[in-house]
Amino acid sequence: MSQIIDKLGGIETFGIVSICLFVAVFTASMVLAFCLKKPFLKSMGALPLEDDRPKNNITNPPSL
Amino acid sequence: MNAASPTLAREVPRTNVETFKYDNRIVRAFAIATVIWGIVGMSAGLLCAVQLFFPAANFNLQFVTFGRLRPVHTNAVIFAFVGNGMFMGIYYSLQRLCKARMFSDKLSWLNFWGWNAIIVAAAITLPLGFTTSKEYAELEWPIKIAIAVIWVAFTINLLGTIVKRREKHIYVAIWFYIATALTVAILHIVNGLEVPVTFWKGYSIYAGVQDALVQWWYGHNAVAFFLTTPYLGMMYYYLPKAANRPVFSYRLSIIHFWALIFIYIWAGPHHLLYTALPDWAQSLGMVFSIMLIAPSWGGMLNGLLTLRGAWDKVRQDPVLKFMVGAVTAYGMATLEGPALAIKSVNSLSHYTDWTIAHVHTGALGWNGLLTFSVLYWLIPRLYDTKLWSTKLANYHFWIALLGMMFYVIPMYIAGITEGMMWKQFTKEGFLQYPNFLETVQQIIPFYRLRAIGGTLYIFGVWLMAYNLWKTARAGVFVPEEEVQAVSYRTQSAAHADPAFSHRWLESKPMLLTGAALIAVLIGGMIEIIPMIVIKENVPTISSVKPYSPLELLGRDIYIREGCLGCHSQMIRPFRSETERYGEYSKAGEYVYDHPFLWGSKRIGPDLQRVGGKYPDAWHYNHLDDPRSTSPGSIMPRYPWLLSQELDTTSLEARISALRRVGVPYPAGYEGKALEDLNHQAAKIVIDLSVGQVKAQPDREIIAVIAYLQRLGADIKSAPKAVPAVAANK
Numbered sequence: 001m002s003q004i005i006d007k008l009g010g011i012e013t014f015g016i017v018s019i020c021l022f023v024a025v026f027t028a029s030m031v032l033a034f035c036l037k038k039p040f041l042k043s044m045g046a047l048p049l050e051d052d053r054p055k056n057n058i059t060n061p062p063s064l
Numbered sequence: 065m066n067a068a069s070p071t072l073a074r075e076v077p078r079t080n081v082e083t084f085k086y087d088n089r090i091v092r093a094f095a096i097a098t099v100i101w102g103i104v105g106m107s108a109g110l111l112c113a114v115q116l117f118f119p120a121a122n123f124n125l126q127f128v129t130f131g132r133l134r135p136v137h138t139n140a141v142i143f144a145f146v147g148n149g150m151f152m153g154i155y156y157s158l159q160r161l162c163k164a165r166m167f168s169d170k171l172s173w174l175n176f177w178g179w180n181a182i183i184v185a186a187a188i189t190l191p192l193g194f195t196t197s198k199e200y201a202e203l204e205w206p207i208k209i210a211i212a213v214i215w216v217a218f219t220i221n222l223l224g225t226i227v228k229r230r231e232k233h234i235y236v237a238i239w240f241y242i243a244t245a246l247t248v249a250i251l252h253i254v255n256g257l258e259v260p261v262t263f264w265k266g267y268s269i270y271a272g273v274q275d276a277l278v279q280w281w282y283g284h285n286a287v288a289f290f291l292t293t294p295y296l297g298m299m300y301y302y303l304p305k306a307a308n309r310p311v312f313s314y315r316l317s318i319i320h321f322w323a324l325i326f327i328y329i330w331a332g333p334h335h336l337l338y339t340a341l342p343d344w345a346q347s348l349g350m351v352f353s354i355m356l357i358a359p360s361w362g363g364m365l366n367g368l369l370t371l372r373g374a375w376d377k378v379r380q381d382p383v384l385k386f387m388v389g390a391v392t393a394y395g396m397a398t399l400e401g402p403a404l405a406i407k408s409v410n411s412l413s414h415y416t417d418w419t420i421a422h423v424h425t426g427a428l429g430w431n432g433l434l435t436f437s438v439l440y441w442l443i444p445r446l447y448d449t450k451l452w453s454t455k456l457a458n459y460h461f462w463i464a465l466l467g468m469m470f471y472v473i474p475m476y477i478a479g480i481t482e483g484m485m486w487k488q489f490t491k492e493g494f495l496q497y498p499n500f501l502e503t504v505q506q507i508i509p510f511y512r513l514r515a516i517g518g519t520l521y522i523f524g525v526w527l528m529a530y531n532l533w534k535t536a537r538a539g540v541f542v543p544e545e546e547v548q549a550v551s552y553r554t555q556s557a558a559h560a561d562p563a564f565s566h567r568w569l570e571s572k573p574m575l576l577t578g579a580a581l582i583a584v585l586i587g588g589m590i591e592i593i594p595m596i597v598i599k600e601n602v603p604t605i606s607s608v609k610p611y612s613p614l615e616l617l618g619r620d621i622y623i624r625e626g627c628l629g630c631h632s633q634m635i636r637p638f639r640s641e642t643e644r645y646g647e648y649s650k651a652g653e654y655v656y657d658h659p660f661l662w663g664s665k666r667i668g669p670d671l672q673r674v675g676g677k678y679p680d681a682w683h684y685n686h687l688d689d690p691r692s693t694s695p696g697s698i699m700p701r702y703p704w705l706l707s708q709e710l711d712t713t714s715l716e717a718r719i720s721a722l723r724r725v726g727v728p729y730p731a732g733y734e735g736k737a738l739e740d741l742n743h744q745a746a747k748i749v750i751d752l753s754v755g756q757v758k759a760q761p762d763r764e765i766i767a768v769i770a771y772l773q774r775l776g777a778d779i780k781s782a783p784k785a786v787p788a789v790a791a792n793k
Contacts, residue, residue, distance in 0.1 A: 015347070015351075017590070018330065018587075025326045025583065026319075026323055028322075029321075030319060033318040034315065036315065036565065036566055040567055041314040041315055042314075044233060045304075045313070046304075047235045048304045048305050049310060051160045
């Protein structure tokens with residue numbers, strides 16, 4: 001079966017293309033992740049904790 | 065206030081503060097459904113487990129016999145328990161992460177009632193035998209359409225909420241929710257394409273190898289995008305909440321997300337190693353499965369390291385205990401999965417209980433424990449009170465853990481035992497255990513232990529249900545939570561994100577959705593293109609013909625009874641298999657199989673070459689009482705096949721539908737089909753009488769015998785290839 005598929009031409013490149021695509025996606029995500037600034041990473045990492053303040057999601061309370 | 069308030073520096077004019085309410089009613093509805101369906105689904109699984117060492121536990125009722133009950137169990141725990149748990153987790157966290165109420169309350173309730181009506185429909189139709197036979201996609205076409213409609217409603221509600229959010233940047237949990245919504249829709253639609261025959265019967269448009277590849281592309285990614293990605297999203301929200309710590313590394317979560325969703329979609333062919341699928345596709349599935357370790361463990365470590373500095377809390381807090389247990393089980397399952405995808409390991413593990421152990425590490429550990437932790441965390445908040453009994457929740461954790469151990473360890477031992485026994489040869493070169501039953505008898509003690517494990521686990525769920533019930537009674541339900549927030553849209557443009565950065569992407573929901581869609585489509589496309597190529601090039605075997613009308617109806621009864629839950633129809637090219645079952649399976653043998661029936665587990669032997677192996681009377685007696693012909697068998701009895709009349713009313717429609725998907729029945733054959741059916745049935749009745757069996761020709765068992773006797777018969781009747789040397793003489 002694989003021989004027949006192989007003879008169709010170009011089929012063996014699928015494997016190489018697949019790996020190259022993954023390397024591209026992985027590299028792009030690494031570059032994008034490492035270009036982010038620390039304050040942004042810190043603020044996003046803590047986002048789930050923001051609504052812990054009772055009944056108030058104002059990031060900067062009006063009284064301040 | 066929490067220590068981590070990163071956006072304190074923003075200047076917020078008082079006039080921009082908006083007051084709105086989070087919808088807790090929908091979260092509570094999904095939470096209740098999660099607990100109820102969890103108990104139902106797990107109990108169905110326990111009954112299945114008991115039937116494997118005590119076949120009479122089906123009470124001779126066709127509706128609760130293993131073959132029909134197993135999909136009830138799998139669908140109930142996946143789509144009912146985890147499905148409702150997923151919606152519960154998403155509906156609560158999405159509103160808070162977006163600082164917005166759900167886009168539409170009507171869509172929320174359509175999602176809830178529609179989804180649960182589908183589950184009820186599944187709980188009715190699967191025991192009745194209405195099934196496509198494709199694992200985790202068994203529901204017939206009308207229900208499949210309903211699933212698509214409800215899923216679209218959920219997706220619109222999800223994306224609508226994201227669009228109207230007040231928080232500018234979309235948190236990582238939501239990316240996982242988006243990937244879930246998109247990918248499940250694609251998988252469900254592509255795998256579910258059928259030609260309807262009757263209201264409760266359809267034939268897959270794909271045949272044989274193509275059907276197998278599409279099905280396991282779906283099946284594997286149902287695990288990935290239904291059982292994993294939404295729960296990873298929940299982990300990224302609820303774990304920091306419960307630990308009161310920010311995520312360990314937001315940077316790692318970015319890499320985790322993109323690498324995971326990109327790789328996962330490729331790994332489906334690892335379910336078809338050493339089958340008639342092309343080697344190229346198998347190797348691709350194996351390589352990508354191994355690569356999957358990296359993002360999976362990245363995510364696991366990100367979860368566990370979020371607890372840094374809070375490990376002392378784990379000792380006291382049952383919520384954190386469950387979360388640590390869940391994330392650890394995720395790590396174990398995602399290390400084991402790639403190991404099982406290595407071809408040499410898979411040659412031993414496939415078709416054995418090792419796979420069952422593996423999936424239950426994920427299901428009981430990752431999905432089960434994480435669901436319990438979210439429930440324990442959420443219900444007290446929804447009722448504005450404390451958990452009724454922390455002690456009872458701690459007991460639940462240890463009982464669940466013990467139950468898991470009693471479940472998976474015996475299944476590992478059983479899996480490796482049966483795998484080794486199937487392959488064992490004597491020094492003279494014969495199979496050490498030629499009788500398959502010997503291998504079954506060896507693992508029955510482990511089946512008993514597994515049932516103890518399952519009982520413990522369900523007992524723990526009952527404890528949780530009681531604890532949550534008491535918690536709810538002690539508190540007051542908060543149907544809507546009033547909050548205030550400032551929309552990012554009212555803030556100055558000074559905070560604009562650098563273009564084409566990930567930060568920028570996180571503020572563009574449609575772009576993010578598009579990027580996620582492309583990431584999952586690439587793998588799917590590259591796997592489906594070879595599938596189309598194969599369709600044009602499966603080597604045809606001239607002796608392989610379409611099923612006769614009687615065989616076709618027998619095959620549909622085989623599907624109805626879920627026989628493929630225990631019997632494979634795929635002989636791998638190993639000497640241990642060809643010695644036991646006969647010639648290995650070829651892709652060309654399945655060209656008329658809509659759907660394919662390769663199976664994924666051998667509780668009984670493979671049936672691909674069973675045709676002609678036994679006389680008709682043997683099959684008749686065996687189906688009536690398997691222990692009459694095979695002492696010690698754990699197969700259930702099928703007495704109803706002997707008494708139920710064969711329904712031929714839709715025969716013409718079945719033949720027409722199969723012709724539409726490419727089976728070459730001659731034009732107008734519908735008019736002759738019933739005559740052919742009666743003729744073949746009469747011959748079988750005569751053959752049965754030789755074996756001292758008196759049977760009526762219009763009973764279902766006659767069709768089943770016709771089908772079983774056809775299996776593998778085509779290739780046996782093929783003319784033997786003449787060796788080149790002999791041909792030249």
